[in-house]
Amino acid sequence: MTSSSITYASVRAELDHPIEAVWARIGVFGGLEDWADGVSACSVDGKGVGAIRTVVRNGNSVQERLEAIDPVGHVLRYQILQPHPLPADAVHGNVILRPLGAGRTEMVWRSDARNFTVPPEALGARIEAFYAASIEGLRRLLGGG
Numbered sequence: 195m196t197s198s199s200i201t202y203a204s205v206r207a208e209l210d211h212p213i214e215a216v217w218a219r220i221g222v223f224g225g226l227e228d229w230a231d232g233v234s235a236c237s238v239d240g241k242g243v244g245a246i247r248t249v250v251r252n253g254n255s256v257q258e259r260l261e262a263i264d265p266v267g268h269v270l271r272y273q274i275l276q277p278h279p280l281p282a283d284a285v286h287g288n289v290i291l292r293p294l295g296a297g298r299t300e301m302v303w304r305s306d307a308r309n310f311t312v313p314p315e316a317l318g319a320r321i322e323a324f325y326a327a328s329i330e331g332l333r334r335l336l337g338g339g
Contacts, residue, residue, distance in 0.1 A: 199284060202314035203321035204304035207329045211336045213291050213299045217268050219332060220289050220301075223247055223260050229335045231327035246275070254279065261286070268292070281317060282307035301329060 209216055219225060226236040226249055235250040245260045256278045262271040268291035274280065285307040292300040303325045310317065 199286075199306050199308040200314060201304055201306045202282075202310070202318040203325065204302065205322050205325040205329065206300065206302045207326075207333075208294060209299045209301055209329075209333055209336065210297070211299055212297045213268055213293045215336060216291055216299045216301060216332070217265065219335065220270060220291065221263065221265055221268075223263070223270065223272070226328075229328060229331035231324055231331055233328075247272075258287070280307070281311040282314075283309040301332075303329065 219229065222238075223245055224236050224238040224247055226233045226247075230236075230249075230251070232251045233249055234253075236247055238245055238247045240246060243260055243263060247258050247260070249256050249258060257275040258272045259275055260270070260272050262269065264270075270289045272287050274285040274287070278285065285305065287303070287305050290302045290304075292302075294300050305318075305321055307314075307317075
């Protein structure tokens, strides 16, 4: 078991959309059913830090708590709450947007956790596939096939 928190998944993508347009989707902490891979429903209780979103993906439901949101720095951090099906503890997701100029945005979506019961790389490969497919869904939603 790994007891210290490590980054086990990270995907970077460039989107042909201005950061404001991308943040308009990411920064609401809801609406995942519009673009995230396999997500059929997403509801949010509360506003701002501490809000809880319930995400239904492939028939399974998890809850995530918004831990930090920075609309100026374009950063969002959330924790996946127990119980969840992931073989790790203290699971966090982070989305960071950076302007690239000429109306383009870099999006980095990464996760960290600790106390893995499987090799972190095995979980990471699965989560990175989800992130990559979801970013493609976001790209389609924003109008960039």
